[in-house]
Amino acid sequence: MPVYRAPVRDHVFVINELIQFEKYAEALxxxxxDADTIAAVFEEAGRLxxxxxxxxxxxxxxxxxxxxxxxxxxxxxxxxxxKTYCEGGWAGLTADPNYGGxxxxxxxxxxxxxxxxxxxxxxxxxxxxxxxxxxAMHGWASQELKDTYLEKLVSGEWTGTxxxxxxxxxxxxGMIRTKAEPNGDGTYSxxxxxxxxxxxxxxxxxNIVHLVLAKLPGAxxxxxxxxxxxxxxxxxxxxxxxxxxxxVFCQSIEHKMGIKGSATCVLNYDGAKGWxxxxxxxxxxxxxxxxxxxRLAVGxxxxxxxxxxxxxxxxxxxxxxxxxxxxxxVNSNKPADPIIVHADVRRMLMTQRAFSxxxxxxxxxxxxxxxxxxxxxxxxxxxxxxxxVQLMTPVAKAFFTDEGFNAANAxxxxxxxxxxxxxxxxxxxxxxxxxxxxxxxTNGIQSMDLAGRKLSIxxxxxxxxxxxxxxxxxxxxxxxxxxxxxxxxxxxxxESLKQATQWIMDNRAANPQNTGAAAVDYCRLFxxxxxxxxxxxxxxxxxxxxxxxxxxxxxxxxxxxxARYYMARSLAxxxxxxxxxxxxxxxxxxxxxxxx
Amino acid sequence: MKVLVAIKRVVDYNVRVQVKPDGSGVAIDGVKxxxxxxxxxxxxxxxxxxxxxxxTEVVVVxxxxxxxxxxxxxxxxxxxxxxxxxxxxxxxxxxxxARVLQKLVDEEQPGLVLMGKQAIxxxxxxxxxxxxxxxxxxxxxxxxxxxxxxxxxxxxREVDAGLETLNVDLxxxxxxxxxxxxxxxxxxxxxxKAKKKPLDKRPLDELGVDLGxxxxxxxxxxxxxxxxxxxxxxxxxxxxELKERGLV
Numbered sequence: 001m002p003v004y005r006a007p008v009r010d011h012v013f014v015i016n017e018l019i020q021f022e023k024y025a026e027a028l029x030x031x032x033x034d035a036d037t038i039a040a041v042f043e044e045a046g047r048l049x050x051x052x053x054x055x056x057x058x059x060x061x062x063x064x065x066x067x068x069x070x071x072x073x074x075x076x077x078x079x080x081x082x083k084t085y086c087e088g089g090w091a092g093l094t095a096d097p098n099y100g101g102x103x104x105x106x107x108x109x110x111x112x113x114x115x116x117x118x119x120x121x122x123x124x125x126x127x128x129x130x131x132x133x134x135x136a137m138h139g140w141a142s143q144e145l146k147d148t149y150l151e152k153l154v155s156g157e158w159t160g161t162x163x164x165x166x167x168x169x170x171x172x173x174g175m176i177r178t179k180a181e182p183n184g185d186g187t188y189s190x191x192x193x194x195x196x197x198x199x200x201x202x203x204x205x206x207n208i209v210h211l212v213l214a215k216l217p218g219a220x221x222x223x224x225x226x227x228x229x230x231x232x233x234x235x236x237x238x239x240x241x242x243x244x245x246x247x248v249f250c251q252s253i254e255h256k257m258g259i260k261g262s263a264t265c266v267l268n269y270d271g272a273k274g275w276x277x278x279x280x281x282x283x284x285x286x287x288x289x290x291x292x293x294x295r296l297a298v299g300x301x302x303x304x305x306x307x308x309x310x311x312x313x314x315x316x317x318x319x320x321x322x323x324x325x326x327x328x329x330v331n332s333n334k335p336a337d338p339i340i341v342h343a344d345v346r347r348m349l350m351t352q353r354a355f356s357x358x359x360x361x362x363x364x365x366x367x368x369x370x371x372x373x374x375x376x377x378x379x380x381x382x383x384x385x386x387x388x389v390q391l392m393t394p395v396a397k398a399f400f401t402d403e404g405f406n407a408a409n410a411x412x413x414x415x416x417x418x419x420x421x422x423x424x425x426x427x428x429x430x431x432x433x434x435x436x437x438x439x440x441x442t443n444g445i446q447s448m449d450l451a452g453r454k455l456s457i458x459x460x461x462x463x464x465x466x467x468x469x470x471x472x473x474x475x476x477x478x479x480x481x482x483x484x485x486x487x488x489x490x491x492x493x494x495e496s497l498k499q500a501t502q503w504i505m506d507n508r509a510a511n512p513q514n515t516g517a518a519a520v521d522y523c524r525l526f527x528x529x530x531x532x533x534x535x536x537x538x539x540x541x542x543x544x545x546x547x548x549x550x551x552x553x554x555x556x557x558x559x560x561x562x563a564r565y566y567m568a569r570s571l572a573x574x575x576x577x578x579x580x581x582x583x584x585x586x587x588x589x590x591x592x593x594x595x596x
Numbered sequence: 597m598k599v600l601v602a603i604k605r606v607v608d609y610n611v612r613v614q615v616k617p618d619g620s621g622v623a624i625d626g627v628k629x630x631x632x633x634x635x636x637x638x639x640x641x642x643x644x645x646x647x648x649x650x651x652t653e654v655v656v657v658x659x660x661x662x663x664x665x666x667x668x669x670x671x672x673x674x675x676x677x678x679x680x681x682x683x684x685x686x687x688x689x690x691x692x693x694a695r696v697l698q699k700l701v702d703e704e705q706p707g708l709v710l711m712g713k714q715a716i717x718x719x720x721x722x723x724x725x726x727x728x729x730x731x732x733x734x735x736x737x738x739x740x741x742x743x744x745x746x747x748x749x750x751x752x753r754e755v756d757a758g759l760e761t762l763n764v765d766l767x768x769x770x771x772x773x774x775x776x777x778x779x780x781x782x783x784x785x786x787x788x789k790a791k792k793k794p795l796d797k798r799p800l801d802e803l804g805v806d807l808g809x810x811x812x813x814x815x816x817x818x819x820x821x822x823x824x825x826x827x828x829x830x831x832x833x834x835x836x837e838l839k840e841r842g843l844v
Contacts, residue, residue: 005610009628032788040669044782052781089784102784333824552626 002425003315004054004308006046006115009555010357012039014364015107017541021368028375030105038108045112048088052081053119058425060122060261061432065202070249072201072263078123079204082156085127091156095134099150106374110367113297114360118304121432122261126159126199128297133160133211136290140278141230148236149209158232158242159205162290163194163212163267171445173213173284174222180214180229180274188276190214190231190269193251196439200265201233201250207242208233210267211290212274213283220281228283229274248272258431292393294440296366299396301436302404303359309404309411309429310352316415317345339414347569348410354566355403357559358531359396361538366392387462392530394450398443398520399527401436408433447519450526451504463501470494470533477540486539489567490532496578497529503582513585525577532571535563597707597744597766599642599651602697603635603671605664606717615818622816631667634712636674638772640779641742642710643675650744653677655704659688659696665795672790673782679793684800692807694726699805701731706767708749713738713771724771734764737771 015021016035025033060075067073085091094109095101116124134153137146152158169175178192190212194200201208210231219225234242247270254264278286317340321331325341339345365388372385408429412419419426437443455463474490477483500522507514542556542563550556607613608628616623631639645651656671658664659682668679682696701709714721728735736751740759743750744766753760754773764770828834838844 032791036666036669037787037791040666040673040787041784044784044787048781084781087783088781093784102788104784333821550626555626 002058002308002312004050004057004119004311006049006119007307007360008042008046008115010360011042011046011111011115013541013555013559014361015042015111017545018361018538019107019364019368021105021107024368024371025105027377028105028371030103030371030375032103033105033107041104041108042112044088045090045115048085048090049115049119052084053116053123056081056123056261057120058428060120061258061428062260062422064260065253065263067201067250067253067263070201070251071203072250072253072265074126074202074204074263075122075261078126078261081120081123082126082204086156091127091130092134092154095131095154096138096150099134099138099146100154106367106370107364110296110300110363110370111360114300114304114307114363117297117301118308120261121301121305122259125259125262126202126204127156128294129162129199130156130158130160132162132290132294132297133209135293136162136211136228136286137230137277139289140228140286142277145230145275145277148240149230149232152207152240153209157205158207158209159199159202160209160211161197161200162287162294163197163200163210163231164287165196166193167195171441173226176213176215176226178212178214178269180216180227180276182216183273186275188214188216188229188274190229190248190272190274192269194267194269196254197265197267198262198439200263200267201253202263206234207236210248211277211287212269213287214274216280223284225281226283227280228277228286230277231269231272231274235273246272257434258428259435291440292389295393295397295446296363296370298436298440299359299393299398299400300363302399302401302433303356303363305404305429305433305436306352306356306359306407309407309426310349310356312426312429313349313352313411313414314340316411316418317349345414348414350562350565351570352407352410354535354562354570355407355531357538357562358534358566358570359400359403361534362392362530363396363400365534366396384465387458387465390457391450391454391462391466394446394454395523395526395530397440398437398446398450398523399530401433402443402524403527405430405433405437443523444520447523448516451519451522452508452515455501455504456508460501460505467494467498467501470529473533473536477536482543483536483539485564486536486567489571490529490536493529493532493571493574496574497525500525500578500581507584511585513589517585517588518581521577521580525574525581528571528573528577532566535566539563597645597651598653598655598704599645599708599710600697600701600704600706601635601638601642601654601656601671601676602693602709602711602723603639603656603658603667604632604712604715604717605629605658605660605667606632606715609633609716615816619815619817621813629663629667631670632712632715632717634714634716634772634774636671636712636779637774637776638710638712639671639674639676640777641739641772643780644777645708645742645744646675651708655680655706657682657697657700659684659693659800661685668795669790670782672793672795673786674780675786677793679795680798681795682798682800682803686800689807689811690720690722690726691809692805693723694730695805695808696800696803697723697727698730699803701727707747708744708766709733709769711769711771713773721771724769728769731767731769734768735770736762736764736768738773739770740773740775742770742772742776 015038022035056077063075092101093104097103166176180188180190212229212231213226235244235246237243249268251266251268318338320339321336322339325337331337369385369388376382411426418424474487478487542559546556608630611627613622642654654676656676657680711724738753739751740754741752747766749764751762
């Protein structure tokens, strides 16, 4: 039987002790941002994740979704769990109180996503897309559209989707063919086929709000000619309730490797009625609002997966007895020792834990910067925060999901052959996590975004600030002998990141393929260094808390042990990655295309 | 009718407790604490009585350390109207708790006292019974079903032989069993509302309650480690083995 308990204590550590959100809460206008409230919300989110989401994770995977005559049936228990989630107010946790939201900070919104998605990836997708749709409408839709849709999305009564992909147009959205013809009354008639639409059809909510990219007649070619429309499954009546069925139907659902409880739909728009969001031909900008928050959420699927994989790895490694410890039997009244005595098993568990706790800390810092971006009155602070979020979003998306996948895979390894068997439940994490590396822009695309666009925008201002801040952090703690174990290993790693950054900036003009050749390694290097910096900060908090005296000494001492593991082992990759980056595109591109 | 609900802060049911090396008790430093699950059921039942129009006010009370107010806030977030926190660092025992509650019952004059049938830390299952006795009130313990009709309560009790149904006059003490209800999930707006609800702090030593005779814990020890088994060849060897160990 798989296990999961939301790591509530560690979330409280990140937000209340590491980031100390309370210090920012008032200036950002969050009256409920105090440490007690944050802890209480995490506590309740953890309970929901443990007791409502997780128990239907494995059964949902086994049962999957069914399509019959355009109607999708979700796995048993999903509808009830969705209802409990909405009744608790979780759908609108960070949403605008003017539309029924709770107006809570992103540090809560982002962090609880990790618990929910870890406990049940498929189920949480229905919620997460709704959140993203509401976010995009809040930013770009007219007042009239907001009044019609937002309250319903914020309460979760209606769910949302994002419709970008078409059979021939995935990453390259400039090629989409879905058409929007003006009806002459301010509405549009939408024609076309969209694929890979998560939560595109189901009956858990009374209405589904599709946000659809389409082209107006005579629109410019490519991405400059794309507009965004809201197309509801049921047209809202005057009273705002679901009315006439709109001409959008689910044609089929995909048979997938994982996230089987999530309905991935092909949607046919056959003259469906839609309304324009924002201005004409400006759809991609609005969609990017949605995609940025969605990308961070996908990153959390990776770190959440690492957490659940770790917990199951620990449970098995402490229970399964096989062989004896290299140092002699520890379990002499049993025929063998639990496999956690073996160094190779420990290596896998420690790697998972060092990553998942480090990623949680980085997610917390990104979330804090989102709060500053949204709510700060200080223009400069806002810009610095926004730069940080823009820079770290592709890192969180790609690095977290790659490492989440590696962590899930490691747990299968810890289980040995039993891990490969469905009933033990851990191969599901590998299959589920695989999608996180693909959707919302593949990890290759994320890395290109980081190494290309994010390094050049505003003359590389974001990365320069980031590196300078890192220098300052290490200088600040470099004086302290207690911090030497953490600062010393970070110095060469940070140097590698600087050198790699400079190499990409210096060599992109010489050969346009250099950025692409370096991108994936660069993104990984960035992730490894970014988590290292988080471990430096966490070590500081642990050392200080222990010095001040605490009744939780084990918690902080263990964190320091994990910090040392990260410095000794996880960080060590930096030099190899730099070496690879600096070889450039030539070795990759040398073989003629015909020779493949 | 006012309902008084007594709750206890205990080590969370998911925590695997460890005995302190000196045998003086179990280690609770840095361990996750929660509302005793049976007490949570009592709070839930009180809320259902209020929602059904049978109760007008729900007052939740606990006796314990400063941090026990977290558990009161949790009960307030479930919907209780106000809380009383009798503060003390002393280790409380059933008789002492019953006497403190008696004092609060005198002050508050509730029509019903609800509490968990036992706490999952010491498993005493005595406080409700003692409280009813010293108040001279009827008691209905281990409630699996509770119905209030005017000044009477009908309680289905879970007993070894099945269900026993009692009718008691109010005011009464009712202790709650596992199957009485399933406590609700707390809604986020209710967490915020709970912060603004009244929470009255009452230092124990200012209440003037004589806690009565106290039990002394002499030693706490974990259960003995299970010894490995042994395979015997036949019945004769089994018998001689059992005899050797003085088991037959």
